[in-house]
Amino acid sequence: MANIAFILLCHKDPDAIIEQANMLTTKGDYISIHFDARAKPEHLQRIRTALSNNPNVTYAKKRIKCGWGEWSLVQATLNAIEAAVDAFPRATHFYMLSGDCAAIKSAEYAHDFLDASDVDYIESFDFFESDWIKTGIKEERLIYRHFLNERKNKHAFYAGLALQQKLRMEREIPQDLQIQIGSQWWCLRRRTIESILEFTRKRKDVMRFFRSTWIPDETFFQTLVRHLIPGDQIRARTLTLLMFTDYGMPVTFYNDHYDMLLSQDYLFARKISPEAHELKERLGKMYSASEMQFQISNEGRNLFKFLTKRGRIGRRFASRFWETESTLGRERELMIILCKKWHVAKRLSKSIRQNTDIPAIDYLFNEESTDLPDLGGIGSKLHKRARHRRALLRMLFEHHNSDRMVICIDPSDLDLLQDFCSDRCTTRLLELKCDFTEDYLEGHAKRVGLAGDQTPAESITRLLPTIRRDIYYESDQIRDAEFENHVILCESDSHEWMAEQISRFLAVTQDTALNIAKTDHLFDD
Structure with a gap:
C-alpha cells in the first residue's frame, strides 16, 4: 500500500x-x-x-x-x-x-x-x-x-x-x-x-x-x-x-x-x-x-x-447592461464609408457633418485617437471597441439622439462589414476607390512599418506591386461578399455621378449630395 x-x-x-x-x-x-x-x-x-x-x-x-x-x-x-x-x-x-x-x-x-x-x-x-x-x-x-x-x-x-x-x-x-x-x-x-x-x-x-x-x-x-x-x-x-x-x-x-x-x-x-x-x-x-x-x-x-469567455462578451450569467440587445435596431440606418486612404474618407465625413444633420464618425475601429464621447471603458481601447462593436454603436446612436449615423471603416475589416451588414438595421456601404501613385504606396509602406527611410530603393520597388495587389484584393473581397446597398465612387467620376450615388447612400436630396460631392480636394493626397 x-x-x-x-x-x-x-x-x-x-x-x-x-x-x-x-x-x-x-x-x-x-x-x-x-x-x-x-x-x-x-x-x-x-x-x-x-x-x-x-x-x-x-x-x-x-x-x-x-x-x-x-x-x-x-x-x-x-x-x-x-x-x-x-x-x-x-x-x-x-x-x-x-x-x-x-x-x-x-x-x-x-x-x-x-x-x-x-x-x-x-x-x-x-x-x-x-x-x-x-x-x-x-x-x-x-x-x-x-x-x-x-x-x-x-x-x-x-x-x-x-x-x-x-x-x-x-x-x-x-x-x-x-x-x-x-x-x-x-x-x-x-x-x-x-x-x-x-x-x-x-x-x-x-x-x-x-x-x-x-x-x-x-x-x-x-x-x-x-x-x-x-x-x-x-x-x-x-x-x-x-x-x-x-x-x-x-x-x-x-x-x-x-x-x-x-x-x-x-x-x-x-x-x-x-x-x-x-x-x-x-x-x-x-x-x-x-x-x-x-x-x-x-x-x-x-x-x-x-x-x-462569456464574461468577456457580457454573457457570464446575465447580459451586461450594454448587451441587452443583439441588434442595432430595425429602425436605424448605419452608413459605412470604406476607403483605404483615410484622409479622403475623413474629408467626406466632415463634409457630411457640415451639409447634413447626420452624425459622422471617423475610423473608430482603426484609430484609438478617434474623437468619441465619453462612453466609459467600452470605448477606451480598439480591442474593446471591436469586441463590443454593436453595443458601442448603439450607445453612439443614443448619444447623438439619432437613428441615422455614418462611420468610416478600413476595407480590410471584412469581419466588421459582415457583422454590420447581417444586422437587422438598414446598412449601406459607400466605397471610395482611389488612385494609388508610387509615391503614395511608398509612404504607406513606411507608415505601416513595411519599409523605412533606410530601405534600399530597389527593395521598395519590389515591394510596391505586392502592396498594390493587397489593396485591390481587399476591394475584390468586398465585391465578392455581394453586400446589399453597396455603391462605389471612383476618383475619376464626375460630380454629377458622385452626387447621384451619395444621394442614394445618405438618402438626401440631389442638391445636398452635389454639395458633398464638390468637397474641395476630396481625393487629393
Missing part, C-alpha cells in the same frame, strides 16, 4: 500549516516541512511546538531563503526530500505541495490511485519543441547564467542578460541531458527520488548548470526524471489541479467550489483562498473519510474557460 511523504514548501500562516500537517498525517502518511528562512523564527517555533508529538512530521535540516524563479526553491525542495528519505523509510511516494494546496480526494482514494500504477507523475515536455512557455525569455533561461532575481532586480537582470548576449557568453547545455519543462507539483516514487539524490551527488557539472538557470523548479526535476527513468514509467501530468486566468495568474478557489473540486481528476488543488475556512474544513473531513465515492467529470478547466 502506498505511503506518501509530502514535501511541503511554505513561508507563512503557521496555524494553517499546523492544520495541514495534522490532516495529511492522519491516515499514516508523512510530511517534511521546509519553512522559508526569510519567515519569522517564532512562526517556525510555533509549528514545531504544535507538531512536536506527531512522529510523522520532520523538517529540512537546512532552511533556505527562497525567491521566485531562483535555484533556492529547488535547493529547499532537495533539503526537504533528504530529510524525508532519512526519516521515513516506509514512504513509497513523495508528493510536492505548497501551503496553498489542499486535498480534493480522500486519503483512501489517493492511496488506491497510486497503488494502481507503478509510475511517476510529473509534467515533462521538451523544453525547445513544446509551447509550454507562453511569454518571456525561453532558451535564454538556459544558455546564459542568471544570478539575480528578475522580480527584485528587473533592470539589473536584463542588463546582465544583454551584456552576456553582447559578449556572446552562451554556454552549452550538458550534452547527455534533454531539457524538459513542466509544473513543479509532482508525485515521484521512492526509487526515483533516491536516483535523483544519487545523481545530484555524482554530477556536480549538472548541479552547477542548473544553479544558474532561470526558474529551475520548472526544469530540474522534470529533466532528471526523464533522464533516469524509462518513459513508460512516467505520466506527463500533475496530480495537483492548477488553473490560470488569461492574465497568467493562478485561479483561487473559494467555499462554493467544493463540489466542482471533488469531481476533478486530481488528488490536490492549488490554490485555496486563505479565507475559505468552510472549504478547508469540508475538505479536511473528506480527506479522513472512508469509502467515499467520487464522480469524476473533470469539467473544471473547460467550465472556467467557458465562463470567463
